[in-house]
Amino acid sequence: MLQLTKRTEYGLIALTHLAARAEGGVVSVREICEAYPVPKRLVAEVLKDLCHARLVDSHRGATGGYSLARAAETIRVGEVVAALEGHPSLTSCASLGLAAGSTCGVEHVCPIRSPIETLRHELWRLLNRTTLRDLAQHPAPLAARTAAL
Amino acid sequence: MLQLTKRTEYGLIALTHLAARAEGGVVSVREICEAYPVPKRLVAEVLKDLCHARLVDSHRGATGGYSLARAAETIRVGEVVAALEGHPSLTSCASLGLAAGSTCGVEHVCPIRSPIETLRHELWRLLNRTTLRDLAQHPAPLAARTAAL
DNA sequence: CCAAAATCGCACTGATTCAGTGCTGTTTAG
């Protein structure tokens, strides 16, 4: 549907909140969902997944919480998306090809494959040009960096 | 889910097939789904929607079919996506804002809004840089045009 | 005029995915 899931959205919000903390700052899920209108349990579930993906570190116990595993400027939006909903594939053209063997055995190979692959790749690059630091400082920074377009 | 729907995928395949025809060439749904492993009825449904969106012209009757409404190089992938699944919104951050009034009444405005809006815009530009003609000639052309990235 | 081919329009069903929650266990500070 060409849209990020709520999980990814919550993940980005939570990570941005973590990025606002000083280095290694630990933030509990409770604090995050007191700051934004987001469901606590879901955010917790998402942060758990981000922990598995090594994007955040977890700290258990009464004063526990989560902290960024790396510096905010080294965590890319693309990584977050990949961790929470897998690599974007844009289309299942590939599966069309697989349906009839290695090549679409009908008349042509799927005519869309190669250019859509390129689109997918460009989308990926776009997501990976934006880091958590960019998200953390509101005024959209990406536009300046891609002014050539 | 950051993925195009099957409808959009079929639409792009069908449009690419139409683009391979000489100008104004009329192609029936039957011909399209004999050329690719795609379900006839679904492709017909999609082409009907594309007709409503004025991207193709329909021709009824025994020798009827569809033809491109404009030149292939003027039909952008973004238009096709918009016609078949609406404009991509990436996130529903906006709805988060609306949930508590015009501004997220909790503590901050959604911290993600502005940068994600920029991402959305860039994605849109990406889709609109690619035309049907680009899809029709296999060797991916977009890469050459955005080599600067 | 008639039969075949094709689009048109609406609506339906099953499958998949997602959002959100329940429950229980484990860890740690005070």
Place this chain on the structure above:
DNA sequence: CTAAACAGCACTGAATCAGTGCGATTTTGG
């Protein structure tokens, strides 16, 4: 030892999507 917080698993309801059914209308060609 109690409370707060994370860990893990699995479940339910809702939304969206893929694909199809059915009948009507239009047009070509005999």
